[in-house]
Amino acid sequence: MGKNVKEKKWLLPVCCAAVALVLVGVVILRTPSRNTLELDDNATMGPLPGIDMEQRQKELQQQLDETMVAFSINSSPVFASGRAEGNLMLENPETNAKLLVVEIHLDSTDEIIYQSKALPVGSYIETARLDKVLDPGTYPATAYFKAYRESDQTFVGQAGAAITISVLS
Numbered sequence: 329m330g331k332n333v334k335e336k337k338w339l340l341p342v343c344c345a346a347v348a349l350v351l352v353g354v355v356i357l358r359t360p361s362r363n364t365l366e367l368d369d370n371a372t373m374g375p376l377p378g379i380d381m382e383q384r385q386k387e388l389q390q391q392l393d394e395t396m397v398a399f400s401i402n403s404s405p406v407f408a409s410g411r412a413e414g415n416l417m418l419e420n421p422e423t424n425a426k427l428l429v430v431e432i433h434l435d436s437t438d439e440i441i442y443q444s445k446a447l448p449v450g451s452y453i454e455t456a457r458l459d460k461v462l463d464p465g466t467y468p469a470t471a472y473f474k475a476y477r478e479s480d481q482t483f484v485g486q487a488g489a490a491i492t493i494s495v496l497s
Contacts, residue, residue, distance in 0.1 A: 393425050394477070394484055395484070395485065397424065397426065397428075397473055397475045397484075397485060397486065397487040398420075398421050398423055398424040399418070399419060399420060399421070399424070399428060399430075399473045399487065399489075400417065400418070400419035400421065400452075401416065401417060401418055401419070401430075401471050401473075401489055401491060402415055402416055402417040402491070403489065403490070403491050403492070404491065404492050404493075404494065405417070405491065405493055405494070406494045406496065407458065407462070407493065407494065407495045407496065408496050408497065409464075409495065409496065409497050410458070410461040410462045410463060410464070410495050411457065411461055412457070413455040413456055413457050414455060414456070414457075414458070414493070415454065415455055416442075416453060416454075416455065416456050417452070417453075417454055418430050418444065418447065418452060418453040418456075418471075419447075419451075419452040420447040420448065420449055420450065420451055420452070421449075421450070422449055422450040424449055424475075425449060425478065426449065426475040426476060426477065426478065426484060427446040427447065427448060427449070427475070427476040427477075427478055427481065428444075428446065428447045428473050428474065428475055428476075429443070429444055429445070429446050429447070429473075429474045429476070430442070430443070430444040430447070430471055430472070430473055430474075431443045431444075431471070431472045431474065432458070432469050432470070432471045432472075432491070432493075433469060433470050433472065434467055434468075434469050435467075435468040435469055435470060435490075436467075436468070439460070440459070440460075441458045441459055441460040441462065441469070441493075442456065442458045442459050442460075443459060444456070446476065446481075449478065458493075462493070462495045463495065464495050464496060464497050465494075465495055466492060466493070466494050466495075467492070467493040467494075467495070468490070468491075468492055469490075469491050469492070469493050470488050470489070470490055470491070471488065471489045471491050472486050472487070472488045473486060473487050473488070473489075474486045475487075
């Protein structure tokens with residue numbers, strides 16, 4: 329009988345630990361996480377009554393057209409020398425609906441080494457000279473495309489692209 333009592337002494341703590349683990353698991357599963365949003369019971373699904381969905385879609389498209397800036401540029405233009413034209417390949421696509429002015433800044437100094445005049449929608453500049461003569465080498469730079477409304481030439485916003493300029497001699 330003494331042997332059975334010793335064998336059963338460990339059974340009670342193990343059972344208590346198992347029950348405690350099950351209770352902790354239930355509490356964790358039933359408690360909402362901090363990142364869970366609770367939906368508002370007062371919300372009604374669908375658009376507000378009296379809203380013209382076609383008009384709303386036009387307004388949203390207009391806002392999107394005004395805030396998006398589309399452009400194209402050669403990400404690694406090459407210049408035969410610091411005074412030569414290079415293949416910048418700047419484009420203001422027809423889908424843009426904005427005038428674009430391009431500024432290229434050296435990443436190391438933020439110095440502007442090229443600035444275009446306004447590019448009309450649907451136009452491009454294939455080659456151009458930099459405004460600053462650079463020594464031979466490779467230059468990390470950022471091209472900023474500044475967008476302006478065609479109608480009143482007010483500034484809308486800008487987008488940038490990382491480029492690497494190579495000057496050969």
